[in-house]
Amino acid sequence: MKRFILAITGASGVAYAVRLFDSLKGRAELHVVVSERGTELLQLELGMTAADFSGEGVTRHKNSKINTAIASGSFRADAMVIVPASMGTLGRIAAGVSETLIERAADVMLKEKRKLILVPREAPFSTIHLKNLLALDQAGALVLPASPGFYQKPQTVDDMVDFVVARILDQLDMDQDLMKPYSP
Numbered sequence: 001m002k003r004f005i006l007a008i009t010g011a012s013g014v015a016y017a018v019r020l021f022d023s024l025k026g027r028a029e030l031h032v033v034v035s036e037r038g039t040e041l042l043q044l045e046l047g048m049t050a051a052d053f054s055g056e057g058v059t060r061h062k063n064s065k066i067n068t069a070i071a072s073g074s075f076r077a078d079a080m081v082i083v084p085a086s087m088g089t090l091g092r093i094a095a096g097v098s099e100t101l102i103e104r105a106a107d108v109m110l111k112e113k114r115k116l117i118l119v120p121r122e123a124p125f126s127t128i129h130l131k132n133l134l135a136l137d138q139a140g141a142l143v144l145p146a147s148p149g150f151y152q153k154p155q156t157v158d159d160m161v162d163f164v165v166a167r168i169l170d171q172l173d174m175d176q177d178l179m180k181p182y183s184p
């Protein structure tokens, strides 16, 4: 079974994280960390709490508690996804700041050359945001913006969420039936 770290930070679009979690639950070992602002956005956008990320094979970690297994390079995660990824968290990771568990786990993924998928949501981007995204790409992360396409003719918000989550699952090498491959 694959082992993934799922981090939720304080950007809009927590629905992407919930859909990803539901798609992976039972199919992978999941380690979930929600930042303080991520907790607020979960409540604001979906009326949910971090405790809703639970189930068999799921471990929740406190973002304030660094002294945990996933903070070490000896924890061999197959991938880490930060979704949604706030510009604040991305800026701190790009700068090598590792004060929270999310920042440290991401730092570990980069130093160990493991897969780190970042799903930012911000508009517009400032020069600082763009520089940080470039630095993270150059350090080995994959930037997969939360920008749903429209060529599959989405009918609902869920369809648009699925578009992005399907892309994340593809990058995790996990089978998905959320979105069929494009066929003209």
Ligand SMILES: Cc1cc2nc3c(=O)[nH]c(=O)nc-3n(C[C@H](O)[C@H](O)[C@H](O)COP(=O)(O)O)c2cc1C
Residues within 6 Å of the ligand: 008, 009, 010, 011, 012, 013, 035, 036, 037, 038, 044, 085, 086, 087, 088, 089, 090, 121, 122
């Ligand atoms: C209602 C609300 C919506 C926000 N949306 C975004 C967003 O879409 N993208 C973003 O980068 N920051 C957004 N922010 C700002 C972040 O929450 C803020 O920078 C926070 O410090 C990030 O903390 P974290 O990275 O530890 O989760 C939003 C804040 C609020 C209160």
